[in-house]
Amino acid sequence: MPRSYISSAPGGGSSGIAIGDTVTGATAGSVFFAGAAGILAQDNTGFFYNNATNQLRLTAGAATDTPLKITLASAQSADAFQIFASDGTTKLFSVDSTGNKIVTSASLQLRAGGAGNSQWIIESVYEQGNLIADKNTYIGWNSSSNGGAGGGSDTTIGRADAGIIGFYGADGAAGGKIQLSESGSAPSAPAADCVTIYAVDNGAGKTQLMALFSSGAAQQIAIQP
Numbered sequence: 701m702p703r704s705y706i707s708s709a710p711g712g713g714s715s716g717i718a719i720g721d722t723v724t725g726a727t728a729g730s731v732f733f734a735g736a737a738g739i740l741a742q743d744n745t746g747f748f749y750n751n752a753t754n755q756l757r758l759t760a761g762a763a764t765d766t767p768l769k770i771t772l773a774s775a776q777s778a779d780a781f782q783i784f785a786s787d788g789t790t791k792l793f794s795v796d797s798t799g800n801k802i803v804t805s806a807s808l809q810l811r812a813g814g815a816g817n818s819q820w821i822i823e824s825v826y827e828q829g830n831l832i833a834d835k836n837t838y839i840g841w842n843s844s845s846n847g848g849a850g851g852g853s854d855t856t857i858g859r860a861d862a863g864i865i866g867f868y869g870a871d872g873a874a875g876g877k878i879q880l881s882e883s884g885s886a887p888s889a890p891a892a893d894c895v896t897i898y899a900v901d902n903g904a905g906k907t908q909l910m911a912l913f914s915s916g917a918a919q920q921i922a923i924q925p
Contacts, residue, residue: 723740726742727742727744728751729744729748729749729750729751730742730744730748730749731747731748731749731756733747745759746758746759746760746761746767747759772797776797777797778797779794779795779796779797780795780796780797780799781793781794781795782794791803792804792805793805798812800812839856839857839858840855840856840857855868855869855876856868856869856876880897880898880899880909881899882899882900882901882907883898883899883900885900886898886900886910886912886918887912889912889913889914889915889916890912890913890914891914892914893914894914895911895912895913895914896911896912897909897910897911897912897921898910898912902923906923906924907923907924908920908922908923908924909921909922909923
Protein backbone atom coordinates (compact mmCIF):
# COMPACT_ATOMS: atom_id res chain seq x y z
CA MET A 701 0.00 0.00 0.00
CA PRO A 702 1.46 3.40 -0.95
CA ARG A 703 2.32 5.96 1.70
CA SER A 704 0.56 9.30 1.40
CA TYR A 705 0.74 12.66 3.06
CA ILE A 706 -1.83 15.37 3.66
CA SER A 707 -1.39 18.84 2.26
CA SER A 708 -3.65 21.65 3.36
CA ALA A 709 -5.97 23.15 0.80
CA PRO A 710 -4.96 26.61 -0.42
CA GLY A 711 -5.39 29.12 2.39
CA GLY A 712 -6.13 26.36 4.88
CA GLY A 713 -3.52 27.42 7.44
CA SER A 714 -4.29 24.43 9.66
CA SER A 715 -2.34 21.27 10.38
CA GLY A 716 -5.54 19.18 10.42
CA ILE A 717 -7.44 17.72 7.48
CA ALA A 718 -10.77 19.08 6.26
CA ILE A 719 -13.25 18.47 3.46
CA GLY A 720 -11.69 19.80 0.27
CA ASP A 721 -8.09 19.07 1.30
CA THR A 722 -5.87 17.01 -1.00
CA VAL A 723 -4.35 13.66 -0.05
CA THR A 724 -1.37 13.14 -2.31
CA GLY A 725 -1.21 9.67 -3.88
CA ALA A 726 -4.82 8.84 -3.00
CA THR A 727 -7.10 7.06 -5.45
CA ALA A 728 -10.71 8.15 -5.95
CA GLY A 729 -12.78 5.87 -3.71
CA SER A 730 -9.99 5.19 -1.23
CA VAL A 731 -11.06 4.67 2.37
CA PHE A 732 -8.17 5.76 4.59
CA PHE A 733 -7.03 4.08 7.77
CA ALA A 734 -4.00 4.15 10.03
CA GLY A 735 -1.51 1.57 8.83
CA ALA A 736 1.75 0.41 10.40
CA ALA A 737 3.27 2.97 12.76
CA GLY A 738 0.19 5.14 12.31
CA ILE A 739 0.97 5.96 8.67
CA LEU A 740 -2.04 6.98 6.58
CA ALA A 741 -2.83 4.06 4.25
CA GLN A 742 -5.29 2.80 1.66
CA ASP A 743 -6.17 -0.68 0.36
CA ASN A 744 -8.42 -0.29 -2.66
CA THR A 745 -8.49 -4.02 -3.37
CA GLY A 746 -9.87 -4.85 0.06
CA PHE A 747 -11.64 -1.67 1.20
CA PHE A 748 -13.15 0.67 -1.37
CA TYR A 749 -16.05 3.12 -1.72
CA ASN A 750 -17.65 3.92 -5.09
CA ASN A 751 -19.24 7.33 -4.69
CA ALA A 752 -21.06 7.10 -8.04
CA THR A 753 -23.03 4.05 -6.93
CA ASN A 754 -22.85 4.53 -3.13
CA GLN A 755 -21.30 1.07 -2.87
CA LEU A 756 -18.91 0.06 -0.11
CA ARG A 757 -16.81 -2.94 -1.11
CA LEU A 758 -15.01 -5.30 1.27
CA THR A 759 -12.90 -8.11 -0.20
CA ALA A 760 -11.34 -10.88 1.87
CA GLY A 761 -7.58 -11.16 1.58
CA ALA A 762 -7.74 -14.96 1.57
CA ALA A 763 -10.32 -17.73 1.50
CA THR A 764 -9.87 -18.20 5.26
CA ASP A 765 -10.51 -14.51 6.05
CA THR A 766 -13.91 -13.04 6.97
CA PRO A 767 -14.39 -9.72 5.14
CA LEU A 768 -16.94 -8.35 7.63
CA LYS A 769 -17.09 -9.18 11.33
CA ILE A 770 -19.74 -7.73 13.65
CA THR A 771 -19.31 -8.16 17.42
CA LEU A 772 -22.45 -7.60 19.50
CA ALA A 773 -22.66 -5.88 22.84
CA SER A 774 -23.08 -7.94 25.98
CA ALA A 775 -26.78 -8.81 26.44
CA GLN A 776 -27.55 -7.40 22.97
CA SER A 777 -31.30 -7.07 22.45
CA ALA A 778 -31.59 -5.21 19.13
CA ASP A 779 -31.10 -7.00 15.81
CA ALA A 780 -27.52 -7.85 14.85
CA PHE A 781 -28.07 -6.94 11.21
CA GLN A 782 -30.77 -5.21 9.14
CA ILE A 783 -31.41 -4.32 5.48
CA PHE A 784 -34.06 -1.75 4.56
CA ALA A 785 -35.83 -0.78 1.33
CA SER A 786 -35.13 2.56 -0.34
CA ASP A 787 -37.76 4.25 1.86
CA GLY A 788 -35.53 3.62 4.86
CA THR A 789 -38.38 2.16 6.95
CA THR A 790 -39.42 -1.10 5.27
CA LYS A 791 -37.22 -3.85 6.70
CA LEU A 792 -36.40 -6.47 4.07
CA PHE A 793 -33.99 -8.68 6.00
CA SER A 794 -32.78 -8.97 9.57
CA VAL A 795 -30.93 -11.32 11.89
CA ASP A 796 -31.73 -11.12 15.58
CA SER A 797 -29.09 -10.94 18.32
CA THR A 798 -29.21 -14.71 18.98
CA GLY A 799 -28.93 -15.79 15.35
CA ASN A 800 -32.03 -17.94 15.88
CA LYS A 801 -34.44 -15.74 13.93
CA ILE A 802 -34.05 -14.49 10.38
CA VAL A 803 -36.82 -12.32 8.89
CA THR A 804 -36.70 -12.17 5.11
CA SER A 805 -39.77 -10.00 4.52
CA ALA A 806 -42.75 -8.52 6.32
CA SER A 807 -44.60 -11.84 6.05
CA LEU A 808 -42.00 -14.60 6.25
CA GLN A 809 -39.39 -15.58 8.82
CA LEU A 810 -37.01 -18.43 9.59
CA ARG A 811 -36.59 -19.01 13.31
CA ALA A 812 -35.69 -21.56 15.95
CA GLY A 813 -38.45 -23.10 18.05
CA GLY A 814 -39.27 -25.99 20.33
CA ALA A 815 -37.53 -26.92 23.57
CA GLY A 816 -33.84 -26.03 23.41
CA ASN A 817 -34.30 -24.59 19.91
CA SER A 818 -34.68 -28.13 18.59
CA GLN A 819 -36.60 -27.01 15.51
CA TRP A 820 -36.10 -24.70 12.54
CA ILE A 821 -39.36 -23.11 11.48
CA ILE A 822 -40.26 -21.34 8.23
CA GLU A 823 -43.19 -19.28 9.38
CA SER A 824 -45.75 -16.88 7.96
CA VAL A 825 -45.99 -13.87 10.25
CA TYR A 826 -49.61 -13.49 9.13
CA GLU A 827 -50.44 -16.96 10.52
CA GLN A 828 -51.14 -18.52 7.14
CA GLY A 829 -49.00 -21.55 7.96
CA ASN A 830 -45.52 -22.80 8.67
CA LEU A 831 -43.06 -25.56 7.79
CA ILE A 832 -41.12 -27.15 10.64
CA ALA A 833 -37.95 -29.26 10.56
CA ASP A 834 -37.42 -31.00 13.91
CA LYS A 835 -34.19 -32.61 15.09
CA ASN A 836 -36.26 -35.65 16.11
CA THR A 837 -36.39 -36.56 12.40
CA TYR A 838 -39.73 -35.21 11.26
CA ILE A 839 -40.97 -32.44 9.00
CA GLY A 840 -44.25 -30.82 9.96
CA TRP A 841 -46.80 -28.46 8.45
CA ASN A 842 -49.39 -26.24 10.07
CA SER A 843 -51.70 -24.44 7.69
CA SER A 844 -54.00 -22.86 10.27
CA SER A 845 -51.77 -20.92 12.68
CA ASN A 846 -48.18 -20.02 13.40
CA GLY A 847 -47.90 -22.81 15.94
CA GLY A 848 -47.06 -20.58 18.89
CA ALA A 849 -43.70 -20.27 20.59
CA GLY A 850 -43.08 -24.00 20.42
CA GLY A 851 -43.68 -24.18 16.69
CA GLY A 852 -46.30 -26.95 16.83
CA SER A 853 -47.54 -28.69 13.68
CA ASP A 854 -50.75 -30.51 12.81
CA THR A 855 -49.35 -32.80 10.08
CA THR A 856 -45.93 -34.46 10.07
CA ILE A 857 -43.80 -36.83 8.02
CA GLY A 858 -41.22 -38.68 10.07
CA ARG A 859 -38.76 -41.56 10.06
CA ALA A 860 -40.77 -44.59 11.15
CA ASP A 861 -37.82 -46.94 10.80
CA ALA A 862 -34.73 -47.38 8.66
CA GLY A 863 -35.82 -46.67 5.08
CA ILE A 864 -39.47 -46.20 6.12
CA ILE A 865 -41.39 -42.91 6.11
CA GLY A 866 -44.25 -42.52 8.56
CA PHE A 867 -47.19 -40.13 8.28
CA TYR A 868 -48.47 -38.78 11.57
CA GLY A 869 -50.68 -36.25 13.26
CA ALA A 870 -49.56 -33.26 15.33
CA ASP A 871 -45.82 -33.11 16.14
CA GLY A 872 -45.20 -36.75 15.24
CA ALA A 873 -48.15 -38.17 17.21
CA ALA A 874 -50.14 -41.14 15.90
CA GLY A 875 -53.22 -40.66 13.76
CA GLY A 876 -51.92 -39.50 10.41
CA LYS A 877 -53.14 -40.48 6.95
CA ILE A 878 -52.25 -40.16 3.28
CA GLN A 879 -54.59 -38.43 0.86
CA LEU A 880 -53.96 -38.36 -2.90
CA SER A 881 -55.81 -36.13 -5.32
CA GLU A 882 -56.49 -37.45 -8.80
CA SER A 883 -53.84 -36.69 -11.39
CA GLY A 884 -55.02 -35.12 -14.62
CA SER A 885 -53.14 -37.85 -16.44
CA ALA A 886 -50.82 -40.73 -15.65
CA PRO A 887 -47.33 -39.57 -14.59
CA SER A 888 -44.13 -40.47 -16.41
CA ALA A 889 -42.54 -43.81 -15.56
CA PRO A 890 -40.12 -43.63 -12.61
CA ALA A 891 -36.45 -44.57 -12.66
CA ALA A 892 -35.32 -48.18 -12.58
CA ASP A 893 -36.14 -50.09 -9.38
CA CYS A 894 -38.76 -47.49 -8.39
CA VAL A 895 -42.54 -47.33 -8.35
CA THR A 896 -44.90 -44.32 -8.43
CA ILE A 897 -48.21 -44.45 -6.56
CA TYR A 898 -50.90 -42.10 -7.83
CA ALA A 899 -54.66 -41.59 -8.13
CA VAL A 900 -56.48 -41.08 -11.43
CA ASP A 901 -60.04 -41.03 -12.78
CA ASN A 902 -60.87 -44.30 -14.57
CA GLY A 903 -62.87 -42.46 -17.21
CA ALA A 904 -66.20 -43.33 -15.63
CA GLY A 905 -66.08 -40.97 -12.66
CA LYS A 906 -64.41 -43.38 -10.25
CA THR A 907 -61.01 -42.91 -8.60
CA GLN A 908 -58.35 -45.54 -9.21
CA LEU A 909 -55.30 -46.03 -7.01
CA MET A 910 -52.47 -47.02 -9.31
CA ALA A 911 -48.87 -48.22 -9.20
CA LEU A 912 -46.63 -47.26 -12.12
CA PHE A 913 -43.38 -49.15 -12.66
CA SER A 914 -40.17 -48.18 -14.43
CA SER A 915 -41.19 -50.32 -17.42
CA GLY A 916 -44.15 -48.00 -17.97
CA ALA A 917 -46.63 -50.67 -16.94
CA ALA A 918 -49.35 -49.54 -14.54
CA GLN A 919 -51.16 -51.80 -12.07
CA GLN A 920 -54.42 -50.96 -10.36
CA ILE A 921 -54.22 -51.28 -6.59
CA ALA A 922 -57.82 -50.37 -5.80
CA ILE A 923 -60.81 -48.61 -7.34
CA GLN A 924 -63.62 -46.55 -5.84
CA PRO A 925 -66.60 -48.84 -5.09
